[in-house]
Amino acid sequence: THSPYEPLQADTLADRLGGLPQMTARIGPPAQWRVSEIGDGNLNLVFIVEGAAGSVVVKQALPYARVVGESWPMSLDRSFFEQEALLRLGRRDPGRLPEIYYFDRHQAIQIMEHLRPHxxxxxxxxxxxxxxxxxxxxxxxxxxxxxxxxxxxxxxxxxxxxxxxxxxxxxxxxxxxxxxxxxxxxxxxxxxxxxxxxxxxxxxxxxxxxxxxxxxxxxxxxxxxxxxxxxxxxxxxxxxxxxxxxxxxxxxxxxxxxxxxxxxxxxxxxxxxxxxxxxxxxxxxxxxxxxxxxxxxxxxxxxxxxxxxxxxxxxxxxxxxxxxxxxxxxxxxxxxxxxxxxxxxxxxxxxxxxxxxxxxxxxxxxxxxxxxxxxxxxxxxxxxxxxxxxxxxxxxxxxxxxxxxxxxxxxxxxxxx
Ligand code: SR1
Ligand code: MG
Structure with a gap:
């Protein structure tokens, strides 16, 4: 059973993802996380999460096209295909894609390397x-x-x-x-x-x-x-x-x-x-x-x-x-x-x-x-x-x-x- 899909927000992200070892092992305890939403693309939510021990990027697909709004529904499955593609492209040219730490297909959430100073x-x-x-x-x-x-x-x-x-x-x-x-x-x-x-x-x-x-x-x-x-x-x-x-x-x-x-x-x-x-x-x-x-x-x-x-x-x-x-x-x-x-x-x-x-x-x-x-x-x-x-x-x-x-x-x- 999954909890129903819900979009992340800067002020709910620590509660939602704070229990994941993939997060805490990399960036430290959620009480110290600073979260900012930086997505400016056409489709997704993108957050930078900075903790005491490091930072990660959290990307979540929205069930609609962000550039247009809820009037253009869009399948969350795209995030599954993105994962599958990233795996393949990353194997074909190692080191050229961000490292992926965690993927939740149901919530369409990917947690990945925060690329800096890119x-x-x-x-x-x-x-x-x-x-x-x-x-x-x-x-x-x-x-x-x-x-x-x-x-x-x-x-x-x-x-x-x-x-x-x-x-x-x-x-x-x-x-x-x-x-x-x-x-x-x-x-x-x-x-x-x-x-x-x-x-x-x-x-x-x-x-x-x-x-x-x-x-x-x-x-x-x-x-x-x-x-x-x-x-x-x-x-x-x-x-x-x-x-x-x-x-x-x-x-x-x-x-x-x-x-x-x-x-x-x-x-x-x-x-x-x-x-x-x-x-x-x-x-x-x-x-x-x-x-x-x-x-x-x-x-x-x-x-x-x-x-x-x-x-x-x-x-x-x-x-x-x-x-x-x-x-x-x-x-x-x-x-x-x-x-x-x-x-x-x-x-x-x-x-x-x-x-x-x-x-x-x-x-x-x-x-x-x-x-x-x-x-x-x-x-x-x-x-x-x-x-x-x-x-x-x-x-x-x-x-x-x-x-x-x-x-x-x-x-x-x-x-x-
Ligand atoms: C509704 S999606 C519009 C465009 O944004 C994406 O970045 C792709 O380029 C797509 O064509
Ligand atoms: Mg894009």
Missing amino acids: VILRKGLMAGERFPLMAGQLGRYLARTLFRGSDWAMETARRKADLALFAGNVELCGITEDLFFTDPFHDCARNSHSPGLDSAVAAIRADRELKLAALELKARFCGSAQTLLHGDLHTGSIMVCAADTRIIDAEFATYGPMGFDIGSLLANLWMAVFALPGLRPDDEAMPAYRGWILDTAETIWTTFAEEFTRLWHGERGGILGGRELFEDQADAIGSELALNTMLDGIWRDAVGFAGIEIHRRILGLAHIPEFETITDEARRAGCEYRALMAGRVLAVERGRLATIGQVRTLIARLEGR
């Missing part, structure tokens, strides 16, 4: 901070989790069981299907946009090529179960400091195409660049910082490709192992052709998904603070407009943008540089 990457970028090791760590994280969760690495029984398990995360997967690929491209009640974008929005809704690209990419997202994705890998799902990078918030985990996680992350870095002239119009350091963000995006992709190549040569052994076809006959060219075809496809998908992520963050339900906090409306609409134009090219011309250098040139052209 900050949310999105906030770090808005504050102009640099993180020298982050790009390499993220590139390797992407290659290891995406490769090791795929048919290139997993054997049949395990892979099919996982596929069936994560098929259960249907509600959150459905949210991604709608919020990314459909809502932004029609007049949906959940959408909003800056007033200065009215005519751009009308043009987007009449843009058949763009809507076809969104539909093709939606079909790719729904129909390609290449690997276990994080499923929401934007810069708010990454915590970072000078030495370390961690991935959090995996409740949108689903099987999908590898390029989805990569494209979501790159899009958020590119949007950070488009927002800079609005966020810091008079800052002389802005051009150099812009260059650092673009370099970071580039290093993430090149590190991903290098690490993916290393894993391909060293760890291929799953359903699609392919060694019988090439290496037994010493056909190195065949093997390299297969690898390059794979990397080309991942890149093309990533570019397309990045374009869609940009559109949904400016036109859909879930906006981002980089743009939202630009107080001058005209300036804000200008930044968003340039980002939308880039997003359109990324989505529609994803087959023609062969390198990340070409994306950099595109961004510079749209910014008038």
Whole structure:
């Protein structure tokens, strides 16, 4: 028997969790706990609990979408899928996720490592901070989790069981299907946009090529179960400091195409660049910082490709192992052709998904603070407009943008540089 689900509150948390050895062993007796609610995401409650001996983070799913309110009920099961995903992603790239100390499925409560001195990457970028090791760590994280969760690495029984398990995360997967690929491209009640974008929005809704690209990419997202994705890998799902990078918030985990996680992350870095002239119009350091963000995006992709190549040569052994076809006959060219075809496809998908992520963050339900906090409306609409134009090219011309250098040139052209 379980006590009925109840949301935690700062002033009830010590009573509710004070009996757990997983808490007291780490942070000391509940009488000395200080609790603050710090959640600013779209879905969950997040508390920092500090005690005499240390601190932890407590995350609890709400039975509705926090960003909208109780009118949008949302299953608590997402926290079970998040747990299952964190376990797998953590095994595939050890040390890159927070340590989980305790999970209560019925109350949808996770207790985890309090990452310090990390900050949310999105906030770090808005504050102009640099993180020298982050790009390499993220590139390797992407290659290891995406490769090791795929048919290139997993054997049949395990892979099919996982596929069936994560098929259960249907509600959150459905949210991604709608919020990314459909809502932004029609007049949906959940959408909003800056007033200065009215005519751009009308043009987007009449843009058949763009809507076809969104539909093709939606079909790719729904129909390609290449690997276990994080499923929401934007810069708010990454915590970072000078030495370390961690991935959090995996409740949108689903099987999908590898390029989805990569494209979501790159899009958020590119949007950070488009927002800079609005966020810091008079800052002389802005051009150099812009260059650092673009370099970071580039290093993430090149590190991903290098690490993916290393894993391909060293760890291929799953359903699609392919060694019988090439290496037994010493056909190195065949093997390299297969690898390059794979990397080309991942890149093309990533570019397309990045374009869609940009559109949904400016036109859909879930906006981002980089743009939202630009107080001058005209300036804000200008930044968003340039980002939308880039997003359109990324989505529609994803087959023609062969390198990340070409994306950099595109961004510079749209910014008038
Ligand atoms: C109703 S959920 C809206 C968005 O918030 C999450 O962080 C995901 O990005 C989702 O699309
Ligand atoms: Mg999140």
